[in-house]
Amino acid sequence: MSTKATIVFLLKAVLTIAPFVWIYAQTNIHDVLRIVKTVPVHLLFLVIFFSFLIHLSQGVKWWFLLRRFNSQIPLRETLKVHLLGSFYSIAFPTSAAQDLLRAALLSRSHPGSQAWASSWMSRFIGLFALLVLSTWGTAMLDSTILPPGFRSSLFTVFAMVAFIGAISFSKKITRPVRKVVSKVISPKPLSFIENIREGVYAYKSSYSTLLGSFFISAAIHLLIIANTTFLIYIITGNFFFLECLAFIPLIEILSISLPLTPGGIGVREALIAIMFRQLELGPDHLGSYVLISLLCYFLPKVTGSLLLIPHILRRKQ
Secondary structure, three states: OOHHHHHHHHHHHHHHHHHHHHHHHOOOHHHHHHHHHHOOHHHHHHHHHHHHHHHHHHHHHHHHHHOOOOOOOOHHHHHHHHHHHHHHHHHOOOOOHHHHHHHHHHOOOOOHHHHHHHHHHHHHHHHHHHHHHHHHHHHHOOOOOOOOOHHHHHHHHHHHHHHHHHHHHOHHHHHHHHHHHHHHOOHHHHHHHHHHHHHHHOOOOOHHHHHHHHHHHHHHHHHHHHHHHHHHHHHHOOOOHHHHHHHHHHHHHHHHHOOOOHHHOOHHHHHHHHHHHHOOOOHHHHHHHHHHHHHHHHHHHHHHHHHHHHHHHHHHO
């Protein structure tokens, strides 16, 4: 490993670990564990169940987008690739790893341009749905509850997503970029990029697919927000649905868009800590929430490893 790569790796490790050190340095671990033990087991299982449901629903959304190219692609195959990609992404130090890995895995049996284009659209439509939900929540909240600069941050992210959308669907904007890129990239990878570009453009006229995937994304993210609200409720006894509706989408956008840590871990927890402070919830409640939310994050991802068991058994034979 080169010196530059080592420095980048160490920096990402610090960004992942530092928020947890900061959070738990402010807590009494005995009080955190006491709060966790007071959570009814059946309610905890309900939160975990919905975490699994959310995880599978993300695979269904990807399958829905893939059907734009191949209406016969099996849902079972797509979910299998989704779960495997999700499991492998645990070890990769970037929040985009899940999208990259599942597209790479599907490319083994299907045209790569379709896999990559659908992954890109899945990410983009998800970001747009999150922004719509956050705007809805922000509009329904009193300004005194929102932190300073929240609305301007939301507007900035909205402008960035709109720009990404314009780049994705406009050949007029990307044509000058293509001329520059073609001078520095060899023909083979350039051809691959061109195929992905055409795959993304194919969605431009597919209004039913775009609208359907938006509603699926909105439903998934509403479920994430509801699950987060419920988890906070069973830990603290306080109901913060509108606050979560405003804050959680922006937290998700920042944690998954910044390619700094695996799955946005660390970045997400730091932003959640800011939200808890804004809601005037104590550090022990925050520590309990982070502990349970990590369990809900990793359990669905680890289930992808079960799909490797038949392959391992065949190799041993």
